[in-house]
Amino acid sequence: MQTEGPIDTNFHSHSPGYWPIEAMDQWGDYKWQLKNAVKSLEGIERHIQLTEEERAGILLSGTRLAMSITPHFFNLIDKNNPNCPIRRQVIPRVEETWDDPQEMADPCGEDSHMPVPGLVHRYPDRVLFLVTDRCGSYCRYCTRSRVVSGVGEQHLETQWEAAFEYLEKTPQVRDVLLSGGDPLLLSDARLERILSRLREIPHIQFIRIGSRLPIFLPQRITPELCEMLKKFHPLFISIHANHPKELTCEVRAALGRLADAGIPMGNQSVLLKGVNDSVEIQKALVHKLLMCRARPYYLYQCDLIKGSSHLRTSISKGLEIIEGLRGHTSGYAIPQYVIDGPGGGGKIPLNPEYIVERDETKVVLRNYEGKQFTYPEPQSCIAK
Numbered sequence: 001m002q003t004e005g006p007i008d009t010n011f012h013s014h015s016p017g018y019w020p021i022e023a024m025d026q027w028g029d030y031k032w033q034l035k036n037a038v039k040s041l042e043g044i045e046r047h048i049q050l051t052e053e054e055r056a057g058i059l060l061s062g063t064r065l066a067m068s069i070t071p072h073f074f075n076l077i078d079k080n081n082p083n084c085p086i087r088r089q090v091i092p093r094v095e096e097t098w099d100d101p102q103e104m105a106d107p108c109g110e111d112s113h114m115p116v117p118g119l120v121h122r123y124p125d126r127v128l129f130l131v132t133d134r135c136g137s138y139c140r141y142c143t144r145s146r147v148v149s150g151v152g153e154q155h156l157e158t159q160w161e162a163a164f165e166y167l168e169k170t171p172q173v174r175d176v177l178l179s180g181g182d183p184l185l186l187s188d189a190r191l192e193r194i195l196s197r198l199r200e201i202p203h204i205q206f207i208r209i210g211s212r213l214p215i216f217l218p219q220r221i222t223p224e225l226c227e228m229l230k231k232f233h234p235l236f237i238s239i240h241a242n243h244p245k246e247l248t249c250e251v252r253a254a255l256g257r258l259a260d261a262g263i264p265m266g267n268q269s270v271l272l273k274g275v276n277d278s279v280e281i282q283k284a285l286v287h288k289l290l291m292c293r294a295r296p297y298y299l300y301q302c303d304l305i306k307g308s309s310h311l312r313t314s315i316s317k318g319l320e321i322i323e324g325l326r327g328h329t330s331g332y333a334i335p336q337y338v339i340d341g342p343g344g345g346g347k348i349p350l351n352p353e354y355i356v357e358r359d360e361t362k363v364v365l366r367n368y369e370g371k372q373f374t375y376p377e378p379q380s381c382i383a384k
């Protein structure tokens with residue numbers, strides 16, 4: 001299997017890339033990027049040669065999850081490497097049609113936790129608010145592919161008024177997470193109306209937005225958007241980068257604008273086979289994220305979403321990655337590895353085992369180098 005060369009940890013610009021130099025006049029305009037997103041077989045084949053698996057995948061993708069790739073992100077594709085980690089994330093493959101009885105349409109059991117359509121209330125004090133079904137580009141392992149992109153079996157039917165009323169009369173909700181789809185695809189005005197409405201509810205302390213647009217479409221992070229968002233603090237943004245290559249100069253500048261607007265950022269990445277399933281790649285990713293002022297937040301074990309078997313890897317691989325980071329690099333660079341409990345268990349943390357032995361009087365631990373250390377339990381806590 002052909003793999004990528006040595007991991008490049010520098011920031012690069014990839015434009016105009018596959019596009020003619022004249023396109024550079026409009027390159028920075030996010031509306032142009034969306035209008036020129038690559039959505040068809042012909043559109044892709046104009047630029048790169050596809051493998052049989054990709055070709056078949058694209059022809060079959062119209063009923064599961066649409067394909068759409070912004071020119072910005074498309075330019076990260078290595079045309080000479082069929083195993084390019086960018087290709088595997090956004091170009092459909094025939095394996096998506098493989099049937100695996102353990103896979104689910106709604107692996108996180110969201111539909112059964114919706115008090116109002118579009119509002120998922122699983123944890124006591126926070127909710128997930130689905131505000132659109134569109135994204136800048138579609139990740140092939142999307143956990144919400146049942147409702148996202150508009151071609152699947154279900155449709156997102158967020159009931160806006162009922163959702164706001166539910167939040168108003170549910171004082172235990174202190175944290176609202178806007179997601180979708182990608183909330184930053186909404187216009188500034190629309191987003192501002194939603195945020196203002198949430199800020200009118202006194203018990204909502206904390207608002208966050210989950211978005212991959214800083215990665216797929218950094219042009220969307222305009223100074224005007226940042227000016228608007230900073231009126232709603234405390235506001236956090238969870239971004240989604242999986243591979244160091246995604247952190248380009250344009251992305252670093254966009255994340256810098258968000259950070260300068262006082263918006264703390266966390267990164268949520270998904271552990272994907274053939275994309276980022278090695279300690280070296282993850283280490284390069286987390287180091288570049290810190291350079292962009294985004295803290296690694298979660299590393300997700302890939303959900304059992306339909307059509308994702310070729311992208312999933314083992315839990316031992318995830319644990320090996322965390323073990324390869326802890327102690328070996330800055331604590332700020334280490335995400336929490338989690339599995340969303342299949343069927344609706346919520347996020348469950350997974351950690352390598354550092355306890356070698358434990359009894360009433362002591363705990364024997366190993367450190368990142370494998371050396372052992374004993375911590376005696378306080379005398380007062382030992383049962384007599």
Ligand SMILES: *Cc1c(COP(=O)(O)O)cnc(C)c1O
Binds near residue numbers: 108123
């Ligand atoms: C992930 C998620 C949240 C937020 O969880 P945190 O651990 O606080 O980031 C909230 N609601 C639902 C349904 C989620 O899936």
